[in-house]
Amino acid sequence: MIPTVNYHLLKACNYACKYCYATFDDVKGKGISKEEQKSLIILLAQSKLFRKINFAGGEPLLVPYIHELIQLAKQQGLTTSIVTNASLLTKEWILNIHPYLDILTLSIDSASKTSNLLIGRKDHQGNTVNTEKLIVIAQLCHNLRINLKINTVVNRFNKNETLTPLINALQPFRWKVLEATKVEGQNDKQYSEICAEKTDFESFCIRNQSGLLENIKFVPEPADIIQGSYLMVDLLGRFYDSSSGKHSYSSKILESGVEKALSEINVNIHKFHLREGDYEVNREFLILNKQ
Numbered sequence: 317m318i319p320t321v322n323y324h325l326l327k328a329c330n331y332a333c334k335y336c337y338a339t340f341d342d343v344k345g346k347g348i349s350k351e352e353q354k355s356l357i358i359l360l361a362q363s364k365l366f367r368k369i370n371f372a373g374g375e376p377l378l379v380p381y382i383h384e385l386i387q388l389a390k391q392q393g394l395t396t397s398i399v400t401n402a403s404l405l406t407k408e409w410i411l412n413i414h415p416y417l418d419i420l421t422l423s424i425d426s427a428s429k430t431s432n433l434l435i436g437r438k439d440h441q442g443n444t445v446n447t448e449k450l451i452v453i454a455q456l457c458h459n460l461r462i463n464l465k466i467n468t469v470v471n472r473f474n475k476n477e478t479l480t481p482l483i484n485a486l487q488p489f490r491w492k493v494l495e496a497t498k499v500e501g502q503n504d505k506q507y508s509e510i511c512a513e514k515t516d517f518e519s520f521c522i523r524n525q526s527g528l529l530e531n532i533k534f535v536p537e538p539a540d541i542i543q544g545s546y547l548m549v550d551l552l553g554r555f556y557d558s559s560s561g562k563h564s565y566s567s568k569i570l571e572s573g574v575e576k577a578l579s580e581i582n583v584n585i586h587k588f589h590l591r592e593g594d595y596e597v598n599r600e601f602l603i604l605n606k607q
Contacts, residue, residue, distance in 0.1 A: 321547050323357075325374065328375065330401075331437055334510040347552060348570075357388055358392055359574055365578070369395070370399060370419075389416075401422075401437065403439060403445050405453055414462055420462050420465070424466050424467070435510070465491075466491045467494065470493060470494065470520045473510070477520075484528065489531075489532070496511050499561065521534075549569070552565075553570055555569065555580070560582070
């Protein structure tokens with residue numbers, strides 16, 4: 317069984333993060349219909365090949381009926397997750413979805429508005445999410461027993477920051493720290509502007525573990541782990557992976573079926589399980605990865 321399938325519902329996003337791995341500039345069209353999305357979720361669940369579905373984008377909260385998709389996935393027996401930049405999250409939305417949502421993942425790269433603006437984590441009016449809102453969201457998740465997770469991408473503009481105090485305040489069960497990675501056709505045009513050195517990523521990981529609460533699981537994902545370790549579905553309803561350094565797409569799942577479409581891409585089951593098992597990082601791990 318593959319632990320997680322990541323369903324990128326749309327390419328639209330109200331942010332413009334320069335490191336984004338999923339711009340879908342290579343995909344034409346707006347995507348499949350709401351009913352086709354629901355049929356696809358049912359197919360994925362009934363295949364019994366996946367344990368969890370993670371809804372992503374673009375920004376998935378731009379989908380006005382996203383709550384219906386999450387509810388359907390939960391009713392089909394899947395663990396449910398969503399990753400969002402938090403800008404569109406409201407108390408009402410969280411209260412309505414909490415019976416069906418297992419994991420809420422927030423993308424947080426910095427507590428500094430200046431850094432967020434440089435990264436591109438802003439809407440068209442230049443607004444960013446402030447830490448006060450993040451803390452309110454976190455507390456609500458804890459009260460409702462939604463598992464809170466944080467994703468951080470280490471890049472040129474946040475590489476020297478220490479986010480540990482903010483992460484401790486939010487108290488997620490897991491903090492995933494990813495290295496900004498170039499993906500052809502997605503972020504290669506601006507990658508030179510956003511990338512950091514491998515040593516910057518390693519230093520960020522070492523520095524930000526110091527003082528981190530023991531109940532927060534720190535999960536590093538360097539570039540060589542990221543590529544090829546995520547199984548994804550795009551807005552047209554196709555499996556894709558990035559093991560070759562660019563997106564490789566299958567035929568449409570609704571037309572070919574789950575197993576046939578899955579066989580058309582490079583699926584490394586072992587690597588999926590390694591990543592889901594969480595790369596426990598410490599100083600020795602980082603030193604070994606430098607060699």
